[in-house]
Amino acid sequence: MFLSSLLSVFTGAGLLAAVPFTVTVKSAGYSARSDGETVTVTQVVKKGIADKAGLQTGMTLLRISMPMRGFTSRTPLPQLNEADLQDALTPQPGEYLELNVASKDPKKKGPPSVFLQSREPVPDNPFPIVPIPKEQLSRLTSQQMNLYFVRLAQSANEARNQPVLKTEQETTAHVVKGRLEGVDGGGYTTLQVHPRLILEADCHSALEKVELSSDAGFKALTLRPAATDRTAERFVLDLPLWKTQDVVQGCTSARTALERTLRVRLSCQGKPALERDVPVKLTVSCSDTLPETLSYARKVLFLREPYEVLVGDKEPLTVDVWLERIIPRPTEAALVELDAGGKVLKRVMALPIPADPRERQTLQAPLDTTSARTLRLAVEARFADGSNWVGAPETREIRTQEQVDALTRQVVEGRAKMDAFEKRFAAKFADPCKDLPATMKWLQAQTDLEYASAEEDGHSFSYKVKGALAPLVFSCHAWK
Numbered sequence: 001m002f003l004s005s006l007l008s009v010f011t012g013a014g015l016l017a018a019v020p021f022t023v024t025v026k027s028a029g030y031s032a033r034s035d036g037e038t039v040t041v042t043q044v045v046k047k048g049i050a051d052k053a054g055l056q057t058g059m060t061l062l063r064i065s066m067p068m069r070g071f072t073s074r075t076p077l078p079q080l081n082e083a084d085l086q087d088a089l090t091p092q093p094g095e096y097l098e099l100n101v102a103s104k105d106p107k108k109k110g111p112p113s114v115f116l117q118s119r120e121p122v123p124d125n126p127f128p129i130v131p132i133p134k135e136q137l138s139r140l141t142s143q144q145m146n147l148y149f150v151r152l153a154q155s156a157n158e159a160r161n162q163p164v165l166k167t168e169q170e171t172t173a174h175v176v177k178g179r180l181e182g183v184d185g186g187g188y189t190t191l192q193v194h195p196r197l198i199l200e201a202d203c204h205s206a207l208e209k210v211e212l213s214s215d216a217g218f219k220a221l222t223l224r225p226a227a228t229d230r231t232a233e234r235f236v237l238d239l240p241l242w243k244t245q246d247v248v249q250g251c252t253s254a255r256t257a258l259e260r261t262l263r264v265r266l267s268c269q270g271k272p273a274l275e276r277d278v279p280v281k282l283t284v285s286c287s288d289t290l291p292e293t294l295s296y297a298r299k300v301l302f303l304r305e306p307y308e309v310l311v312g313d314k315e316p317l318t319v320d321v322w323l324e325r326i327i328p329r330p331t332e333a334a335l336v337e338l339d340a341g342g343k344v345l346k347r348v349m350a351l352p353i354p355a356d357p358r359e360r361q362t363l364q365a366p367l368d369t370t371s372a373r374t375l376r377l378a379v380e381a382r383f384a385d386g387s388n389w390v391g392a393p394e395t396r397e398i399r400t401q402e403q404v405d406a407l408t409r410q411v412v413e414g415r416a417k418m419d420a421f422e423k424r425f426a427a428k429f430a431d432p433c434k435d436l437p438a439t440m441k442w443l444q445a446q447t448d449l450e451y452a453s454a455e456e457d458g459h460s461f462s463y464k465v466k467g468a469l470a471p472l473v474f475s476c477h478a479w480k
Contacts, residue, residue, distance in 0.1 A: 008355040023086040028097075028116050030055055034085055039077045041101075049091070055114045064088060065098040065113060069143035087139065091118035095143055127151040143349025159447075161204040163274040165266050171195035172283045174290055177252045180244055182294035187238055187327020189387040190359065193247050194238040195282055199223075202232040203268030210235065211265040218262075238328040240385065241280060251286035300325045301335075301379050303394045311372050311400050316364040321351055321379060324358045326389070330381035335365055338376040338393050348377065358438045372400050414467040420464050421448060422472075433476035 022042060029048020032041050039061040044051050064072045064206040064466055070090045072080075080088060091097040098118040103109065126144070130152055131137075140148060171185035173193055173427040180188055186196040207230050216264040218241070225233040241260050250256050259281045266274040304318040323333060332352040336344045348365055367375070383389070399407075423444075425432070432439040436458050443452035443463050451471075454461035464471035 001315075008048070021082045023082060025086070025090050027118055027120065028089075028091055030091060032085070034078055034080070034082075035056070037078050039085070048120065050114070052118050053114050054111055055099070055101070055116070056104065059114075060102040060104075062100040062102055064112060065100055067092065067095050067097070067143065068360060069141055070138045074159055082228045083164075091116045092141055093118050093120040094122035095141060122147070125151070163204070163266050163268045163271055164200075164202040165264060165274055166200040166278055167202075167264075167278050168197065168198040169278075169280055171281070172285050173247050174285045174287070174294060175248050176290050177288055178248065178251070180248055181290045182297060182348050184291075184294060184297075185329070188244060188326065189383045189385055189389065191244055191383075191385045191387045192240040193242045193244055193282065194240050195280055197237045197239055197262075197278070197280060199235040199237065199264065200232070201235070201266050203266070203271065205271060206269035207231055207233055208267040208269055211267070212237075212239075213263045214241075214260060218260075221368075238283065239280070240328070242282060243282075247284055250284040255479055256284040256286065258284065264327075280394070298325055298391060300391055301377065301394050303377065303396060307396075308404070309367065309369060309375070309396055309398045310404065311366070311369055313369045315367075317367050317377075317396065317431060319363050319365050319377070321361040321363060323351070323353065323379075323381075326381050328383060328439060329353070330389075332382040334380050334430045335363075336378055336390070337368075338378050338390070340374075342378070342390070342393070344380060344390065347380075348378070351379065367398075372398055372403060374398075391423075410467070411469060414465070414469050417448065418465045418468045422445075431460075432461075432474065436476070 022031060022033045024030055024031040024043075028050045029045030029150050030050035031043040032039050041055060041057055041059045044055055044057050047152045063077060069088070071084060073119065074133075075084075075116065077085065077088065089097075089099075095118070097118075099114045099116065101114055121173055127148055130148070132148070137145075137148070164234060169185070171183065173180060173188070174184065176182075176417045180193070183193060183195075187194045194478070198468060199210060201207060207225045211219040212223070212234075218239075221237075223233075223235050223237075239262075242258060247258070250258065262280060264276050264278050266276075268274070300322045302310075302320040302322075303468055304320065306313070306315055306317065309317075319335065321333075321335075323330065326333075330353065333353060335348040335351055337346050337348055339345050349363070351361065351363070351428040356359065365377070375396045375398055377396070378393040379391045381389045381391075428442065430441055436454060440452060440454050440461060443449060443461075448466055450464040452461070452463035459477060460473060462471050462473040
C-alpha cells in the first residue's frame with residue numbers, strides 16, 4: 001500500500017469532484033463518500049482498525065491533523081479527487097493517521113479525533129528507486145521525507161562505491177611496402193599483432209580479479225592485483241588479437257579498420273560482478289615510409305665505452321638495453337653478433353628479463369678482440385608465440401695499432417690540407433658572400449677540393465678539402 005501510494009500518478013489536488021464517489025480503505029477497514037462538500041463515513045468493518053479506533057458510520061471527516069502532507073494541508077478533504085482522497089485516508093506504514101471528525105448526530109458529542117494506525121511495517125527499503133519525481137516528493141509525510149533523504153544519501157554513497165572499469169586503447173599498424181614495420185599503441189611479432197589495452201579497475205573494496213574472454217582464437221585471461229588488499233589496479237596488456245599476415249593483407253583488400261570484442265568481468269569482494277563488452281580496434285596504415293617516431297621505437301641497444309677498441313683489449317663493452325621497447329614482452333633475450341648481411345654469427349650473452357620491464361639495464365658485454373673487424377651487435381628476442389626478432393645492429397670498430405696509427409696520420413694530414421686551403425681562401429676573398437657566384441666559380445675550379453656547392457637562396461655555401469674528415473659550411477648571414 002505504501003509503495004503503491006508513492007508511485008501512483010496523480011492528476012493533481014485542488015479540483016472539485018464532479019460527481020460523488022466512494023473510496024474504500026481496506027487496510028483500515030472503512031469506506032467514505034465525497035460529494036464535493038462533505039466526506040462521510042459510509043462503512044466500518046467490525047473489529048477492523050477503524051472500528052477499534054472509534055470511527056463510526058455517518059461520521060463526517062473534517063480534516064487530517066497528522067501526518068502533515070502538502071496536498072492535504074493545502075486542499076480541504078471534500079475537494080480532493082478520488083485518487084488523492086484514497087491516499088489521504090490511508091494510514092501510512094509506521095505512522096498514525098489523525099482524522100478530525102464530527103458525530104453523525106449533531107446533538108451528540110463524540111471524540112474530536114480518531115487515530116488510525118496501519119498494521120503494515122515500514123519497508124526495509126521504501127524507496128528502491130531514487131530520486132522520485134517532484135510531485136511524489138510533495139506527498140511524503142515528515143517521517144517519509146526523513147527516510148527519503150537517508151535513502152538519497154545511501155544511494156549517493158552506493159554510487160561512489162560502485163565498481164568502476166575504465167579502458168583506454170588506440171592502435172595503428174604501419175604496413176610499409178607490403179611489410180609490417182611498426183605498431184603505434186602496441187607491438188607485434190612476425191606472427192601476431194598485439195594492440196595495447198589499458199584497464200583501470202576500481203572496486204572501492206578488495207579487488208579479486210579481472211577476467212577477459214572473447215571468441216575463438218583468444219585464450220581466456222585472468223588478472224589479479226599485485227597485492228590482496230588492493231582496491232584498484234591499472235593493468236597494461238598487449239594482447240595477440242590479429243595475425244600479422246591478415247593485417248598486412250588489409251592493405252590489399254582495403255580492410256584497414258579491424259575490430260574485436262572482449263568480454264571483461266570485474267570481480268570485487270562483497271559486490272556483484274561488473275561485466276562489460278570492450279571493443280578493441282586496429283587501424284592499418286599503408287604507406288611507403290615509416291613515421292620517424294616509430295623508426296626509433298624498437299632501438300633497444302646503445303653501446304657506450306670504450307669507444308676505441310684495439311685488437312687484444314680485455315676491457316668489456318658497456319651496453320644499455322631497454323627491453324621495454326620490445327612489445328610484446330619477450331620470453332628470452334640475448335646480445336648477439338651479426339655478420340654484414342644481418343645473420344646471427346654467435347650469441348654474446350643472455351640478457352635477463354627484469355621483473356619491471358621499464359627498467360634500463362646497463363651490462364658489461366665481453367668482446368672477442370682476437371681480430372680486427374667491424375663488430376655488429378644487436379638484441380635478439382624470442383616470443384611466446386615461437387617467433388623471434390633481431391634489432392638493428394650497433395657497431396664498434398676493432399682495429400690494430402697499425403690501423404689506429406694510419407688513421408691518426410690521415411687526420412693530421414687532412415687537418416694540414418684544410419688549414420692550408422683556408423689561408424689561401426681567406427687571402428682571395430675578404431667577403432666571400434659579396435659575390436657568391438664568383439666565389440663558387442673559383443671554388444669549383446680548385447683541384448684540391450672534393451666538391452663545392454651553394455644553396456639556391458644564397459644564404460650558405462660549403463666545400464670539402466680532399467683528405468679532410470668533414471666539409472666546411474659557411475653561413476652568409478653569420479659572415480655579415
